[in-house]
Amino acid sequence: MHTFARTLSAIACAAALLTAPVITGAHGAQAAARSLAVALRDYDNCPNEYLCIYANANGDESNGWGAFQKGVNDLSSWNGGSLGYKVGSVYNRSSDSWCLYDQPKHKGAAQVISPGGKVNLTDHGVDSLQRRGWSGC
Numbered sequence: 001m002h003t004f005a006r007t008l009s010a011i012a013c014a015a016a017l018l019t020a021p022v023i024t025g026a027h028g029a030q031a032a033a034r035s036l037a038v039a040l041r042d043y044d045n046c047p048n049e050y051l052c053i054y055a056n057a058n059g060d061e062s063n064g065w066g067a068f069q070k071g072v073n074d075l076s077s078w079n080g081g082s083l084g085y086k087v088g089s090v091y092n093r094s095s096d097s098w099c100l101y102d103q104p105k106h107k108g109a110a111q112v113i114s115p116g117g118k119v120n121l122t123d124h125g126v127d128s129l130q131r132r133g134w135s136g137c
Contacts, residue, residue, distance in 0.1 A: 043091040043118055051098045051113065051129065056088040057120045069094075071130025074104040087126040092117045099137035101128045110137035 043059035046052035047067055053075075055063035064079075064086070072078050075087070092098050092113040102108040102125040112132060113119055 043093075046091045046093045049094045051094055051131075052091045053087045053126065053129070054089045054091075055086050059089055059091055059118065068129065071106070071128065073106070073128050075127050075129070076104070087121055087124055089120045090117070090126075091119075094131070097132035099130055099132050100126045101137075102126065104128050106130055106137075112137055 043052070045061060045065070046059070050067040050069055052059070052065060052067045054061055054065045059065075066079060075081075087100075090098075090100065090113050092115055095115050097115060098113045099106070100111045100113060100121075102110075102123075104127050106128050108127075109125075111119075111121075
C-alpha cells in the first residue's frame with residue numbers, strides 16, 4: 001500500500017513539473033500565474049459594452065490589454081505607449097460597431113469590428129479607434 005501511494009505521489013509531482021511554466025526573475029511567479037489565468041480566461045476579462053484590445057492573439061492579455069468605451073486618437077501615447085501599433089486581437093463586447101485605424105487621429109485604412117466580434121489581427125497595425133458613427137468609418 002505504501003509503495004502505491006509513493007508511486008502515485010511521484011507521478012503527480014512529475015506531472016506538475018512537466019506542466020509548470022518556467023519562472024524567471026523577480027516577477028516570474030506573477031507572470032506565470034497571469035499566463036495561466038489568461039489561458040483559462042481568454043477574452044473573459046473584457047467588460048460588457050466595451051471594446052477590448054490585446055497585444056497577443058486570442059485575447060491573451062499577458063503582454064498588455066486595454067478596454068475602451070470611447071475612442072482613442074493615438075494608441076502610441078495611451079497608457080505609456082504599451083499598445084501603440086501592437087494589437088494582436090480585439091473583442092467588441094459592445095452593441096456598436098467599432099472602427100480600427102492604422103494611423104493616429106482616425107486616419108488611414110480602417111477595419112470594422114462588429115458587435116460580438118473576436119478578431120485576431122495579422123498585421124497588428126492599430127493606432128487609433130472609435131465607435132462607428134452613423135456616417136461609417
